Amino acid sequence: MSQLFAEGDLLASGRAARLKARTDPAPTSGVAEGLVQANMISVPKDWAWDVLLYAQRNPKPVPVLDVIEGGGYESALAPGSDLRTDIPQYRVWRDGELDSEPVDATEAWAEHPDLVTFLIGCSFTFEAGLHQAQIEIRHQTAGRNVPMYRTGVDCRPAGRLKGKLVVSMRPIACDRIADAVRISGGYPSVHGAPVHIGDPDALGIRDFYAPEYGDAPVPLRDGEVPVFWACGVTPQAAIAASKVPFAITHAPGAMFVTDVLNETYAV
């Protein structure tokens, strides 16, 4: 598929979301539906090879959509954007520790003139497809952030980077699981089909009702099964596990809204 940019009202909704993100830290699930949202990780150039190789070796959790070099902060996926401000909330990491969570990353960005910034696909892209197929997105209807877990599954290491797989979870009714697999599988470059269906313990999830990222899930209903998708927060687990000296990321669930149509990444 060629890269398809939104027009008209949809394009305006993406721009409005980025403008709102400059002052409002709210998560972006369901925002500007139809437009691709992205995870972000920005590292000094010395670490860029490790990140890009980590992505290549772990394409399901870390599908790279754009790379901006040399301290740049405008993504080709959203002309006129400013990656230092247009994400609702950031995380600044030092030596693998979370240092701060600013709404504006301009100051942190200025610390390293050679930042290389990666935008990574997000499962919110196929949520639109699930929604259109009348599959309920529970965290949206509950007004919460999506629950995300650090699993016990090792990613393939790359250079100095290692870490566990992070997954997002959506409860799905048994009779819609096949549809959810098929629909999300149609977006292979934004996490694609689930990595696991049914058993949090088998993934090494510590506590189903206390996710490491995002909000706790509301209780599952009868006939629902937890479905787990690879998640673009995975690089943040690698930053922590690998004690990366400096990185700026988005805050989990608070994504960068692009101008690109979800259909760009549909098979």
Added chain:
Amino acid sequence: MSQLFAEGDLLASGRAARLKARTDPAPTSGVAEGLVQANMISVPKDWAWDVLLYAQRNPKPVPVLDVIEGGGYESALAPGSDLRTDIPQYRVWRDGELDSEPVDATEAWAEHPDLVTFLIGCSFTFEAGLHQAQIEIRHQTAGRNVPMYRTGVDCRPAGRLKGKLVVSMRPIACDRIADAVRISGGYPSVHGAPVHIGDPDALGIRDFYAPEYGDAPVPLRDGEVPVFWACGVTPQAAIAASKVPFAITHAPGAMFVTDVLNETYAV
């Protein structure tokens, strides 16, 4: 999809193909059908970032399946393989010029101890799917190498790398084009659906019957249309256009046969 390795006779056919490749420069279309084949480009570490970023920015022609660092020559996609010998024919490039086409690259490999080697998806993976759907693969039935063209379409540059898109061509009967699109589109990480259907001139192809790589096509039959897929020879066009100081690649059409099932890359 999880990475699926072949077993039994199919695994043996892959190993036999790699063993044969140590002395026989023949192209590999149709060889060990069912197993993923790969393009190769190997560059000194100083150029590795440029290549990986070029791949990320041009995922249709340059889908990376494996990266081997530090002069290594065993791919995780084929345990026990030797990338210096297990490809039927190589190309050694110096300052962007084709220097030699050895059957064994061991000597060239030894020139740089820090080679980083990239294996890149190949359209031969979905040829098996076309074949199973009874779509004729003309270059196979004609006993030729697939025709490949350097188009007039610019790839997105990355660092010091720039170059034109290279495409492979298969003539397809008008009533099977939709099937060919659907089937190849099911393998998005090995070039996926065609980039163009019908008009060589629109792609900036110089002479349809004199391709830049591979063998000339046999004349099209009535009711057939030329269908063009992005091709993993694209990095070789970039080596030439960008005057890369040193690189080793496969010779177009003479691929690395892995132990991995085509289904690994099916959506």
